[in-house]
Amino acid sequence: MKESTTKKLLKERKLRITTVRNEILSIFNDRNYALSFYDLEKELKTKFDTATIYRTINTFVENNIIHQIPLESKTAYYALNSVLEEDENSRKEHIHFLCRICRRTYCLENVIIKDLKINKNFRLESLKIIAEGVCDNCGAIS
Amino acid sequence: MKESTTKKLLKERKLRITTVRNEILSIFNDRNYALSFYDLEKELKTKFDTATIYRTINTFVENNIIHQIPLESKTAYYALNSVLEEDENSRKEHIHFLCRICRRTYCLENVIIKDLKINKNFRLESLKIIAEGVCDNCGAIS
C-alpha cells in the first residue's frame, strides 16, 4: 500500500500519523486474509515493541479500521474493514472463510444469504458467519 | 439432570464417573444457553479446584460432549452437544444466538439456511453462524 493512502486513512480518523501505524496498515492491505498479533510481530519484530503493536491493533479496532474475527483459536485475528464497513451505521455483513488446509481466514464479500428462518420470538439483528472449507489457492494446488 | 443420566453419558464415552463430571454435566443440562469457565466456577467455587474445572471442560470437548462457541470475547464459551451432534460424522450445523441484552448465547437448532452462494473456487464444507439480536426472554420483558 502506498504511504500516502495509509496517511490519508489515518488523517480521516484524526489519528496521528506514525511509523507503526503506517506499517501495520500497509501489511493489512497487502494481504487478503486475516492476521493475528503473531503474523504482525513476524514482520515488525525488531522495529517495534510488543505493547506498541497491541496498542495499534486496539486503536484500529476502536476506530473501525479493522475488525476482530471470532474463531475458536485462542489468539484473536483481525482483518481490514471494507469501504462499506467503514461507516458504522451501514456495516455490511460478510462471511469469514477459514481454509482447513492453509488455515488462512478470508473475508468474502457479496455472499448472498436468503431466507434465514430463525426460531420465533428471537429477534435477529445481525449475523456473523464462519465458513470452513478449502480456499481458491489450496483448491487449485490439490 | 438426574444423576443416572449423566452417569450413563459418561459410561458411553468410557469416561470415569466422578463428582466434578457429574456436577458439570448437570449444570450444562439445566441451562439452555452457553457457559464460560466463570459461570461454572460460580456454582462450584468451593467444591473443586480451578485446574480440575478446566480439565473437565477439556475432557468434555475432546469427547464430543460439549462444543466451544466462537465469540469475540476473550473467554471461551461452551454448550452441550445435541444428540444429533454426538456422532462426529453426522455433526449437524446450528446457529449460536447471542442476545445483546442478557449476553446469553443460545444454540438454535432447526434454522434453515437456503441458497448460500459463496465465491466460486472456494469449496464450502461447514458453516458456523453467530446471530445477534434479542432473545425470546428479553424480548418478552421489553
Next chain:
DNA sequence: TTTTATTTTGCAAGTAACTTGCAAATATAA
C-alpha cells in the same frame, strides 16, 4: 519556525485465562 501542548512509544511490570507436573486420592479391573 520555534515553542508548547498533546499523543504515542518503549521498557518493565502486571494481569487474565488457562495449562502442567507431581504426589495423593479415587475409580475401575482383576
Next chain:
DNA sequence: TTATATTTGCAAGTTACTTGCAAAATAAAA
C-alpha cells in the same frame, strides 16, 4: 480386596495481552 489406571488438588508455569510511567514523536499555536 487388592492391583492398576485415572483423576484430583495444589503450586508453579505459560500465553496472550494490558498498564504505568518517563522519554520521544507528532501536531497546533505563536
